[in-house]
Amino acid sequence: MNSNVATENLVVIRRREMLDGAKATIPLIIGAIPFGIIFGTLAEPSGLSALGALAMSVIVFAGSGQFIALGLLAAGAAVPVIIATTFVVNLRHILYAANLVPKVRHLPQRWRIMMAFGLTDETFAAVSSRFMLQDDTRHAHWFYLGSWLAMYSNWVFCTGLGIALGELFPDMTEWGLDFAMSVTFIGMVMPYLKSRPMWAAVIVSGAVAIATIALPHKLGLMVAAICGIAVGLSLHMLLNAAGKKEKGDG
Structure with a gap:
């Protein structure tokens, strides 16, 4: 009986952590929505197929890196140049990871791999207070999971939406929606x-x-x-x- 109660309590704790992580990421998701849509609308004009754009969001999951890759692709850059440039741009994630390593080194490798894939500017901003400012981080990785799943699903969905809307409204890139991402980054910095x-x-x-x-x-x-x-x-x-x-x- 006690073991069943303990298991149920653990499930409740994990579920609550995931929900809290998703909630903490909602303001950042709102700012990323137009960014993802714009990426989808730019895909085909830049020479990337709709399937390729969707696959990039699913596999790469790096907003600024994907936009830079699109620009280089449109300019006819070689694949090694595209890979090297996006690698350099995403080196900033090493700084984020350095902050989280002491808090997650005890986790199994499968968790650390998942967290490495899901580490974005928005997710780091959403989870940093949970990892850095609270003493009990035993279940904080579930908070992280909730955050990155919310951001990931939003990014992939908005890419697909942008691809669809790009065919209906070819001039969407002129609407100025990209300002939202700048506001989002400012919002991430201000609390610190x-x-x-x-x-x-x-x-x-x-x-x-x-x-x-x-x-x-x-x-x-x-x-x-x-x-x-x-x-x-x-x-x-x-x-x-x-x-x-x-x-x-x-």
């Missing part, structure tokens, strides 16, 4: 702007990203990220050292 190191990291990375926009293969994104992290971490360490010194003097 609670300290001087975070403000410094955001300002420096933004300035460097603008200054290095001409670098090939979007390398400026990685340069900006590294510079922002370096400045933010340095300021954080300086403030901590100053605080300890004041306590010592006192």
